Amino acid sequence: MNRRSFIKKFTMTMGVISFGLLPFVMGRLLRPKLKASESNRIPLPGALANKQDFEQACIGCGLCGEVCPPRCIQFYKHEGGLVADTPYIDPVQKSCILCGLCMEICPTNALTVTNVREVKMGIAQIDRAACYPWVDAGICGACVSICPIGSGAIDFEFGNFYRPIVKDKCVGCGQCVEVCPEPSLPINIVAPSKGTVAQHGVGIRKVERGQRGF
Amino acid sequence: MNNKLLTSKYLRHLNKLRWFSLSFIFIMLIILPFIHLYQTYEAAHAYDLLTPTEKMISDTVERLTSSFVKEPEELSAIKGNTWSGSLFGLKLSDPLAVLGQVAASQSLYWPFIITALIPLIFTLLLGRIYCGWICPATLIYELNDNLAAWLRKAGLPVSRRKLDRRIKYVVLAVGILLSIFFGAVMFGSIYPPAIIGREIYYAIALGGFGAGAVFFLLTLLFDLMVTRRGFCRYVCPGGALYSLLGRYRLIRIKRNVETCNDCAKCNVACQFGLDPLNDNFGMECNNCTACIAVCPTDALKFTVNVHDITYQGPGHLGHKYRNEKN
Numbered sequence: 001m002n003r004r005s006f007i008k009k010f011t012m013t014m015g016v017i018s019f020g021l022l023p024f025v026m027g028r029l030l031r032p033k034l035k036a037s038e039s040n041r042i043p044l045p046g047a048l049a050n051k052q053d054f055e056q057a058c059i060g061c062g063l064c065g066e067v068c069p070p071r072c073i074q075f076y077k078h079e080g081g082l083v084a085d086t087p088y089i090d091p092v093q094k095s096c097i098l099c100g101l102c103m104e105i106c107p108t109n110a111l112t113v114t115n116v117r118e119v120k121m122g123i124a125q126i127d128r129a130a131c132y133p134w135v136d137a138g139i140c141g142a143c144v145s146i147c148p149i150g151s152g153a154i155d156f157e158f159g160n161f162y163r164p165i166v167k168d169k170c171v172g173c174g175q176c177v178e179v180c181p182e183p184s185l186p187i188n189i190v191a192p193s194k195g196t197v198a199q200h201g202v203g204i205r206k207v208e209r210g211q212r213g214f
Numbered sequence: 215m216n217n218k219l220l221t222s223k224y225l226r227h228l229n230k231l232r233w234f235s236l237s238f239i240f241i242m243l244i245i246l247p248f249i250h251l252y253q254t255y256e257a258a259h260a261y262d263l264l265t266p267t268e269k270m271i272s273d274t275v276e277r278l279t280s281s282f283v284k285e286p287e288e289l290s291a292i293k294g295n296t297w298s299g300s301l302f303g304l305k306l307s308d309p310l311a312v313l314g315q316v317a318a319s320q321s322l323y324w325p326f327i328i329t330a331l332i333p334l335i336f337t338l339l340l341g342r343i344y345c346g347w348i349c350p351a352t353l354i355y356e357l358n359d360n361l362a363a364w365l366r367k368a369g370l371p372v373s374r375r376k377l378d379r380r381i382k383y384v385v386l387a388v389g390i391l392l393s394i395f396f397g398a399v400m401f402g403s404i405y406p407p408a409i410i411g412r413e414i415y416y417a418i419a420l421g422g423f424g425a426g427a428v429f430f431l432l433t434l435l436f437d438l439m440v441t442r443r444g445f446c447r448y449v450c451p452g453g454a455l456y457s458l459l460g461r462y463r464l465i466r467i468k469r470n471v472e473t474c475n476d477c478a479k480c481n482v483a484c485q486f487g488l489d490p491l492n493d494n495f496g497m498e499c500n501n502c503t504a505c506i507a508v509c510p511t512d513a514l515k516f517t518v519n520v521h522d523i524t525y526q527g528p529g530h531l532g533h534k535y536r537n538e539k540n
Contacts, residue, residue, distance in 0.1 A: 020384030023449055024392055026432065027403040031425040052397060056319040059311045060402040061298035062412050065419070066250050067290060069257035077416055077424030082398035085412060085424070101290075107298045107305050108315055109323045 031080030041088040042122045042172060042189045044073065045096055046103035046114040057110035060085030064102035064111060072096050089121070091174025091189050096121065098148055098173050117149065122172030122189040124154060126164060127198035131186035133162035143176035143187060166196035220465070220516040229507035232346060236353040239296065243350055243411055247418035248275050249289050256286040295411025296348060297402070298329070305329040308344075308408070309337065309459070310452045314399040317390045334459070341460030345446060345453055346502030351406035351430070355443060358434050359485055362442065374442045376487070379498065382447070382454040389451045405452055406430055406445065443485045447498065457497040467501065468517035469493055474529025480505035480514060490514060493523045 001009075044064060048054045064087050065073040072094035076083040089096055103113045124143075132138035139162045147154045152169030154176060156162060164176075164187075174189045188198075252275035255264060264272060283289055293300045298307040307329040316322060336343055345352060366372045392400045402408050409426035417423050433445040446453050469480075469490060480490035483504045488495055490505045506514045511531060517523075528534035 016378070016381060016384055017388070019381055020388040023385060023404045024388065024400055027400075027426075027429055030428050030432075031403070053319070056397045057315065057323070059298060059307075059315050059399045060408070060412065061294060061307075061311070062415050063294045063298060063300065066246065066293050066415060069254055071250075071254045071419065074420065075412075075416065075424070077420075077422070080425075082396055084398070084403045085426075105293060105300055107300075107307050107329050108326045 027084075028080050031078055031084055040092050040177075040188065041090055042174060044087055044089060044102055044111055045098060045100070045119040045121055045171075045173070046106075046111045047121075048110060048112075049120065054110055055082045055086060057108045058086045059108060059110075061107065062087075063105045063107065067101040067105045069099055069101065070094055070097050073102065089174065091177040092185075093178075095174035095178040097175070098171070117169065117171065119171040119173070120192065121174070123170050123192045123194075123196060124166045124172065124174075124176055125188050125190045125194060125196055125198050126166060127184075127186045127188070129198075129200060130182070130184035131164070132182055132184075133160075133164070134186075140181070142179045142181055146175045146179045148173065148175060170196070220518070223512055225503065225515065226507045226509070226512065228503040232502060235347050236350070236356075239348055240350045240353050242292070243295055243414050244418070245278075246292065246294075247415045249279065250415075250419055252276065252279075253286050253289060295408070295415070296344075296350060297405070297408035297411050304332075306332060308405075308452065309334050310401050310405060310455050311399065311408070313390065313455065314393050314401040317393040318397055318399050320394065337456050337459045338462075339464045340501055341463035341466070342453060342456040342498065342500035343460075344456055344500075345450075346500035349407045349452075350410045352446070354410070354434070355406075355437060355446060356485065358437050359443060362438055365438075372438065373440055375440065377441060377444070377448045379447055382449055382451065383458070385449055386451040386454040401451055404429065406433060406450065407452070442487060447486055453498075456500075461497050462520050464518055464520060465501070465516055466495060466519055466523070467499065467503075467506065467514055468519070468523055469526065469529075470513045470515060471526045471528075472513075472530050473511045474513040474531060475511055476529040476532030476534055477510060479508045479510065483508040493525050496522065 043051070043054065048057060060075075062075065062085070065071075065075060072089050072091075073087045074090055074093075075085055075087050077085070098116050098119065100113065100116065103111045106112075126134075128134040131140075133140050141156070141162050141164070143164050144154050144156060149169055149171060152167055154164055154166050154170060157165050172189045172192075177187050177189055180187050248271055251268075252272050255261065255268065255272045261269070261272065279289060291302050296308065297311055299305070307326065309330045312327050312330040315326065333344065362372045389401050389404075403426060409430050413423050413427045413430070417427075433449075436449075437444050441448065467490065474491075476491065478491050481488075484490060485502075485504065486498050486500065488499055513529065528538065
């Protein structure tokens with residue numbers, strides 16, 4: 001093989017490969033990552049614990065959304081890359097009712113059938129500076145009365161009928177977040193490692209900033 | 215297999231049946247999100263709180279479905295789209311979805327792989343049957359091709375250049391490699407039937423198209439401006455997979471030389487740019503039966519044959535054959 005035919009063949013091969021790459025590049029470019037806040041987006045019930053495993057297993061068919069009775073399952077519609085068309089739940093808009101239909105319908109192992117009490121979507125975290133009963137600014141108890149798990153997950157503080165505290169049985173379905181009437185947004189679903197009581201102070205913020213990497 | 219069935223003169227009506235199948239599946243993809251909306255309204259017991267539009271949707275779906283089912287929950291029997299769906303408890307998935315998921319997760323999850331078994335068997339027997347008879351994108355692409363024909367008639371330049379059809383196998387290979395490398399099913403965002411199934415659901419139930427819709431419009435433009443049915447023929451990774459699986463398909467179209475008159479209508483009708491006149495169907499034929507429907511002498515029939523049919527010479531009713539004989 002002389003040099004000219006080698007260069008010709010090489011160019012042809014590279015051209016064909018780049019043409020094959022083209023649709024994937026187009027698909028990726030059409031889906032720029034939105035800079036929207038993802039802080040209140042939580043995984044589905046029964047989802048694989050590791051987010052990376054979930055992205056590997058999910059084929060983006062949308063069946064989970066199509067069976068969801070409260071229509072709480074949303075999809076990454078405009079985000080590119082690995083999360084394209086994978087589902088999430090935003091409990092501020094609409095929360096999971098733990099009916100388990102999405103786990104049953106999922107064709108892959110992205111969602112596996114899990115007992116309601118063993119679901120781990122996150123954990124509720126209460127900001128005691130923003131919750132009205134905690135600052136003696138009113139009486140409420142909405143989160144405690146809506147909780148589908150019961151007193152094992154969220155209950156009133158001992159000796160007080162209105163101050164809610166989150167316990168270890170919380171599965172993170174987010175119904176308390178949806179029902180919370182207070183505009184100060186005192187309750188959120190967070191990763192279990194972050195704890196059930198929101199921490200305040202300069203030091204904490206520094207740590208969080210460090211985790212985000214800037 | 216009944217040979218009479220494969221060579222019946224009624225085969226030319228199969229194309230109408232195919233159009234019915236394509237339209238039925240597309241209409242189902244539109245109805246299913248509305249059924250889901252209706253189910254969510256019923257589940258919430260919130261008819262009085264609905265807006266007038268939502269009330270209209272609820273009433274219409276109820277009227278349409280009340281003769282089939284008693285409870286709205288029973289409507290869950292049919293869910294999903296052609297990428298992956300559930301049909302009366304039977305879960306079906308696209309073989310490309312399974313291939314992509316196995317590549318991405320690098321593990322075999324058998325309950326999911328089994329869902330692709332029935333489509334796989336049909337593909338092994340009938341070739342790219344999915345592309346011609348089921349794919350919701352095919353309906354739009356064929357309508358787009360008719361539009362191209364009209365534009366051509368109106369005098370607008372519609373390009374019909376030829377590319378290398380092996381490009382789609384490169385797309386398939388690149389997709390598998392990207393899935394392995396990034397750890398996500400990359401086919402889902404460029405595979406038109408998956409995009410359509412999803413985007414219709416997004417548009418109806420979740421209030422707005424996603425980014426996939428733009429990609430699909432671009433493929434329509436590609437078909438219109440660059441090459442006829444270009445995405446299916448040259449780019450689609452699913453088409454590549456089915457072509458490979460259907461390489462030794464059992465049932466294929468065969469030209470009957472005795473009744474062929476070399477009119478070449480089949481070559482014009484074939485949107486995949488294949489060459490039925492010269493017995494050159496190859497791997498890409500999707501058994502869409504469009505050539506059977508246009509054949510004026512009913513010379514094209516089905517046959518049971520594992521191998522490609524070699525060129526049989528010019529049709530016996532044509533000029534070329536008579537000239538050769540004299």
